[in-house]
Amino acid sequence: xxxxxxxxxxxxxxxxxxxxxxxxxxxxxxxxxxxxxxxxxxxxxxxxxxxxxxxxxxxxxxxxxxxxxxxxxxxxxxxxxxxxxxxxxxxxxxxxxxxxxxxxxxxxxxxxxxxxxxxxxxxxxxxxxxxxxxxxxxxxxxxxxxxxxxxxxxxxxxxxxxxxxxxxxxxxxxxxxxxxxxxxxxxxxxxxxxxxxxxxxxxxxxxxxxxxxxxxxxxxxxxxxxxxxxxxxxxxx
Amino acid sequence: xxxxxxxxxxxxxxxxxxxxxxxxxxxxxxxxxxxxxxxxxxxxxxxxxxxxxxxxxxxxxxxxxxxxxxxxxxxxxxxxxxxxxxxxxxxxxxxxxxxxxxxxxxxxxxxxxxxxxxxxxxxxxxxxxxxxxxxxxxxxxxxxxxxxxxxxxxxxxxxxxxxxxxxxxxxxxxxxxxxxxxxxxxxxxxxxxxxxxxxxxxxxxxxxxxxxxxxxxxxxxxxxxxxxxxxxxxxxxxxxxxxxxxxxxxxxxxxxxxxxxxxxxxxxxxxxxxxxxxxxxxxxxxxxxxxxxxxxxxxxxxxxxxxxxxxxxxxxxxxxxxxxxxxxxxxxxxxxxxxxxxxxxxxxxxxxxxxxxxxxxxxxxxxxxxxxxxxxxxxxxxxxxxxxxxxxxxxxxxxxxxxxxxxxxxxxxxxxxxxxxxxxxxxxxxxxxxxxxxxxxxxxxxxxxxxxxxx
Numbered sequence: 001x002x003x004x005x006x007x008x009x010x011x012x013x014x015x016x017x018x019x020x021x022x023x024x025x026x027x028x029x030x031x032x033x034x035x036x037x038x039x040x041x042x043x044x045x046x047x048x049x050x051x052x053x054x055x056x057x058x059x060x061x062x063x064x065x066x067x068x069x070x071x072x073x074x075x076x077x078x079x080x081x082x083x084x085x086x087x088x089x090x091x092x093x094x095x096x097x098x099x100x101x102x103x104x105x106x107x108x109x110x111x112x113x114x115x116x117x118x119x120x121x122x123x124x125x126x127x128x129x130x131x132x133x134x135x136x137x138x139x140x141x142x143x144x145x146x147x148x149x150x151x152x153x154x155x156x157x158x159x160x161x162x163x164x165x166x167x168x169x170x171x172x173x174x175x176x177x178x179x180x181x182x183x184x185x186x187x188x189x190x191x192x193x194x195x196x197x198x199x200x201x202x203x204x205x206x207x208x209x210x211x212x213x214x215x216x217x218x219x220x221x222x223x224x225x226x227x228x229x230x231x232x233x234x235x236x237x
Numbered sequence: 238x239x240x241x242x243x244x245x246x247x248x249x250x251x252x253x254x255x256x257x258x259x260x261x262x263x264x265x266x267x268x269x270x271x272x273x274x275x276x277x278x279x280x281x282x283x284x285x286x287x288x289x290x291x292x293x294x295x296x297x298x299x300x301x302x303x304x305x306x307x308x309x310x311x312x313x314x315x316x317x318x319x320x321x322x323x324x325x326x327x328x329x330x331x332x333x334x335x336x337x338x339x340x341x342x343x344x345x346x347x348x349x350x351x352x353x354x355x356x357x358x359x360x361x362x363x364x365x366x367x368x369x370x371x372x373x374x375x376x377x378x379x380x381x382x383x384x385x386x387x388x389x390x391x392x393x394x395x396x397x398x399x400x401x402x403x404x405x406x407x408x409x410x411x412x413x414x415x416x417x418x419x420x421x422x423x424x425x426x427x428x429x430x431x432x433x434x435x436x437x438x439x440x441x442x443x444x445x446x447x448x449x450x451x452x453x454x455x456x457x458x459x460x461x462x463x464x465x466x467x468x469x470x471x472x473x474x475x476x477x478x479x480x481x482x483x484x485x486x487x488x489x490x491x492x493x494x495x496x497x498x499x500x501x502x503x504x505x506x507x508x509x510x511x512x513x514x515x516x517x518x519x520x521x522x523x524x525x526x527x528x529x530x531x532x533x534x535x536x537x538x539x540x541x542x543x544x545x546x547x548x549x550x551x552x553x554x555x556x557x558x559x560x561x562x563x564x565x566x567x568x569x570x571x572x573x574x575x576x577x578x579x580x581x582x583x584x585x586x587x588x589x590x591x592x593x594x595x596x597x598x599x600x601x602x603x604x605x606x607x608x609x610x611x612x613x614x615x616x617x618x619x620x621x622x623x624x625x626x627x628x629x630x631x632x633x634x635x636x637x638x639x640x641x642x643x644x645x646x647x648x649x650x651x652x653x654x655x656x657x658x659x660x661x662x663x664x665x666x667x668x669x670x671x672x673x674x675x676x677x678x679x680x681x682x683x684x685x686x687x688x689x690x691x692x
Contacts, residue, residue, distance in 0.1 A: 018362045025366025032392045122608035133393040143363055144354065162604040169601060 009074050016066055016087050017143070020094075023059040024139040026052065027094045030101035031135060031198055035128030037108045038191055039121055049105035056098035063091040079215075086212040090142060093201040093208075097135070100194040100201075107187045123167045124188070127195050130160050134202040142209050150209035153202060154218075160199040167192045328420060334406070335361055335417040339374055342416060351421070361419075370419070373403040377417055383407075388424065395501045395636060398424040425502045433495045441491055444610060444625070448480040448487075483622060490626040494609075497550065497633045504639055505547040508661050511587055512541050514548065515576055518555040522563065526572070531563045536575040542587050543661040550634045557627045558591045558654045564621045566593025569651055578660060585660035594651040603644050607632035631656075 030049050037045035067084045070076065076084060134153050141149040171189050174181045207218045321343055325332050331348035335341060339361050349355055354364050362371050369389040376382050384404035391397045399421050406416040455473045463469045519535055526533050544551075555574075562572040573592040578585055598606070602613045610625040612618040618625060628642075635642050638658055646652035 014360065018360050021363045021366050022368070022371055025362075025371065026368045028366060029368050032390075036392075122611055123605060126605065126608050129393065136393050139366060140354065143366075159604060162600075166601045166605050 012070055013083060016063065016070070019059060019063050020087055020090060021143060023056060023063065023091060023094050026056050026059070027097045028132065028135055028139070030056065030098050032132055034101040034104040035124065035195065038104060039125055041108065043109060043112060046105040046108040050102050053098045053102040056095060060091045060095040063087060082212050082215060086208050089208045090205050093204045097198050097201050100198050104191045104194050107191050111184055111187050123163060123170065124192060127160060127163045127167065127192060130163065131195050131199045131202070134160070134199055138202045138205045142205060145213055147210050147213035150206040154206040157199050157203045160196055164192055164196040330423065331421045333419040335374065335419065337378065337414045337416060339378060339417070370401055373401065374417055377403050377405050378414070380414070397502050398428040400424050426499070429499055433498060437491060437495055440609065444487055445484055448484045451480050452477055483624070486622065487624045490624045490630065494626055494630055494633060497630065497637060501633065501637050504637065505545055507545065508543045509546045509548045509551060510541040510543055511576055511589065512537055514551050515555055515574060515589060518552055518559060519574060522556070522559050525560065526563050529563055529567050530570065531567055532571040534571055534573040536573065538576060542576060542578065544587050544658040545661055546638050546658065554631050554634050554656055555589060557631050558656070561627060562591050562593040566595030566651055568596060569594025585662060587658050587660045589656040590653055592651060592653040597648040597650055598646040598652050599648055603646060606644060607642065
């Protein structure tokens, strides 16, 4: 009888991780599509991102319900409890990632027909590529409970911040050059910020994996290279 | 093998005959024995009769083996049908067999290569987080469709397009769902060719416009106001030649970038020697270095350092980086080129470090150096004949080799560009290194770098 219960509990936990993996895959696709629609100014793809975000939201709700039910029904301890808490946290992060991707897609629609400095595309592309590889790595390490790989993701977030800082400066100069650039550049700036935030959520997931595997919260300060909040803006030029 | 397979049905047939005929034979033999005992027959005749009856039962006759032939042939075919793993292995692309619940049962080696995390007994959705594929598997499982074809793309680590066919495996072709077969085919080359045209036109038209405008301006000036001005004509023609050369180089670089992108998803397999490559490049660039009063300082070990790679492409990587070092680090007067082996996480890595002692690069530019047409100083780059694609080409080649580029720099103290490739294990390198530079160990690249390409 006990064995049967445990087996069923295992199955319930497995189905929870399956839903999470599915949600992760969707989030990855949303981010990739959002960045691609921004680069190609592909309105149709942007629309697709906006409508698929609902699926991510639904999955998050489903996972939350399942997790709460599991805690109530099984009263899990130690690693089992951490597994469920981690699932809750990761699904929250993934839901936020979906929202940020949706926001990028909305800005693509808003940017429609407006001039875009072609050089900026390279920076956004590069950032998108980095953040996608971070997301993939962290979801892979979650599926395999690999805290070491998760920590590598955690340490690498600085790279995305550094590009964001560089893009921020570049956008500022465009806006100063010609006030007509301010509209599209502001949208682009928010898109870049959203990508950077997606990177932050990937590091959150990495922290959750660390907690899941070791049972300890990560206390170290994350390497920060986003200096935009302290970058002075000079209008003397 | 042939002998065995032809023997089995024959043996089978005679066994079946015995099984079918032995009751009659036994009854006849018993009757003969009883007759002999009762004295109806002489004992010798009874013995002969018994032997005869048994012989008829055992020895196969033509008509009998014919009747049993179809059955035995069917049996023979059943024995020679390959099993599921053998069938999957013969499929050309990555193929995965799932059970009716969507759990991985079997996969071929192409699938194991494409998805290193694939494991028997795991749910497919845990391993492949591809929404399109998961949805298709779900549809087939629910019975809404018996087979589906979906296309999806991955962006990391390299752009890749795949077409997946998801089909139901049913017992007897229409019975209960026994499993689901996924067969994947790579569409990358096709799609990339489409995209390449678009990218090329977009990049080329933008970047070629500037030198073209300059050329046209000078031509108009030469046709108009400066028609008779011999001094200006000479100068203008010199500038025009420079611009035209730059355009030609730009087209060359764009073309080679496209060529590399075309096969970005195919990792090279041949073993090449980095020692030979590095030495060759340094020999080739000595004249350029001398022209710019830069001394090349090689610190390359003897013997060989093997990696999996494309020779021409790796030559291009080292060439671009050393050339950059000579051009942009000219004021430092020397460029150090080191080749080292580092152990990292149980693997040997070959590191080519190119260090210049020029003005260095400001931190905000470091993460973006490898973007197409990104220039730290557009004017300086153009003066030195740069196209803005050199490092983008390096990045793409390394991406294809699953290697990394690490750039470290401190303004005023020069820059180090390190190429890191996985070393081919099993190939021994002679340890006594040619100690050319006394600070050779300073070339060691620490991973806490500023810029990293590819995970």
